[in-house]
Amino acid sequence: MAGVALQAGKNKMESQGFKKIISALFFLLIANGFIWFEIIFNQPNKNPEIYFLDVGQGDSEMVVLPGNVKVLIDGGPDNKILSDFSKVISPYDRYIDLMVLSHPQMDHYGGFIETARRYRIGAFIFNGRDTDARGFQQLKNILKEKNVPIIALKESDEINYLNDKFDVLFPPPDFLDDKDLNNTILTLQFISPDMKAIFTGDIGQNIENYLVSKYDLHSDILKVAHHGSRFSSSPEFLNAVAPKLSVIEVGKNSYGHPAPAVLERLAEINSKIFRTDKNGIVKIFAENNNLKILTQN
Secondary structure, X not given: OHHHHHHHHHHXXXXXXXXXXXXXXXXXXXXHHHHHHHHHHOOXXXXXXXXXXXXXXXXXXXXXXXXXXXXXXXXXXXXXXXXXXXXXXXXXXXXXXXXXXXXXXXXXXXXXXHHHHHOEEEEEEEOOOOOOOHHHHHHHHHHHHOOOOEEEOOOOOEEXXXXXXXXXXXXXXXXXXXXXXXXXXXXXXXXXXXXXXXXXXXXOHHHHHXXXXXXXXXXXXXXXXXXXXXXXXXXXXXXXXXXXXXXXXXXXXXOOOOOHHHXXXXXXXOOEEEEHHXXXXXXXXXXXXXXXXXXXX
């Protein structure tokens, strides 16, 4: 009887050991799957990719430069940006090279607060304009606690990386004290061998006129200003940019964004229109000298 009991215990031990081996193998297979996911689906990109994130009534764009260098322009109003990250970058990638703020209004920096907590940030770039808004001060405190360099850029400054660059078109120093934060927008033109894009934030027609008078604005891609507000996107500005593709970042709102007149002007210049409220995340990249567009709700 004792021998039978011992054999039963041995069989039980062998069964438990077998289950542990199976569990270990299953874990390794799962881990191996994650590794192959990384290898297959997250190879460093060779050409720039531009993502217009779906953050609701706000702005957020991510430019991914060759080698997975990430430039995040604006962060939307809240934490919606974090769920968008899971769709465009690896969950294991917790580093953003540059966090760029066009101007300190909540629908542009709100999502930066939690992003700065959860991700390592190489540097924070803004126009130098401060505000007493609680959220913006909270963001600055997090950046300082994490020793993130804070850099103010102005008109004529540049951000260069390999063959790609961002030209800062606005603001000049004398605009920074304007009471209207929309007159202080850090306006960028992205230039690469593959494409050109303009990131306009919430600029109005007064700033558009300034840019038209001073720069060659011709670009393949336009981030339509101020969510398609009727006070932006003048015919003169749109003709100067002449974008093949125009992206309106907009959500449910009571402002009438995007304005029918703006949609008509974009149609008149034969620009293909994408809207984050209808198309979700918009990805644009160059392939074989052509611009490719992917959307994801």
